[in-house]
Amino acid sequence: MKIAILKTSADIGAYAADIIENRISHGRMKVLGVATGSSPLPVYKELAARRLEGLSAVSAFALDEYVGLSPSHPESYHAVINREVTKPLGLDPERVHVPDGTATDLEGACAGYEERITAFGGIDLQLLGIGSTGHIGFNEPTSSLSSRTRIKTLTPETRKDNARFFTSPDEVPTHCLTQGLGTIMDAKEVVLIAQGRSKAKAIAGLIEGPVSVMCPGSVLQMHPQATVILDEEAASELQGAAYYKYVAENLPLWQR
């Protein structure tokens, strides 16, 4: 796992955008996994500013969606991805996929989503944020480490965290469809971003805790190509923070 602890949100955006730009320029970015939430916003901002030509040919798969919100609801992840990712990055909307949380057959929609990811050749790079519960996507604690796209029940804590996007906390849906931890682990590369003190505990669990269903993000310790990009606050509970900075300052030649 590669760990970068950076000063500003703009630094974080540039660091992740460099990775994505590099993969595009080497022809290694056909399918980008995109995430909602505030964490990846600096990355989208930076990518939009760079106006990368190669992006228009990239297909995208979102991590998750609320159950029961129409795609036209402004807080459905269909709408959020369209507003924050598809439009500013100039992606082709036909190539941007989000799980269908309004399907009559939700299980069928999940299975179909997995098939679509496979049909597109799998995800080359999955962007991720992390919830205060340690969830990635919407894989709440006790999610099976090998889970696939499926229906999940949101924890009260996650519903509370996400209530800021709705007019009342009761409006936050109780269920969602999310790529599973196994689905996320199948991405060839993952880049997780976390900012702020509220993420420090989850980040400590992800990087230094045991691999455990109680901190679903910790499964990324088993990923062969994972990068975690943090600000100082999100890194504030890491026992090894000084070492991670030392490693970043003394990268071996082949990683520079």
Ligand code: GLP
């Ligand atoms: C939601 C999303 C996650 C995201 C998390 C954190 O629950 N399903 O994918 O990582 O929120 O969001 P934020 O970055 O806004 O804190």
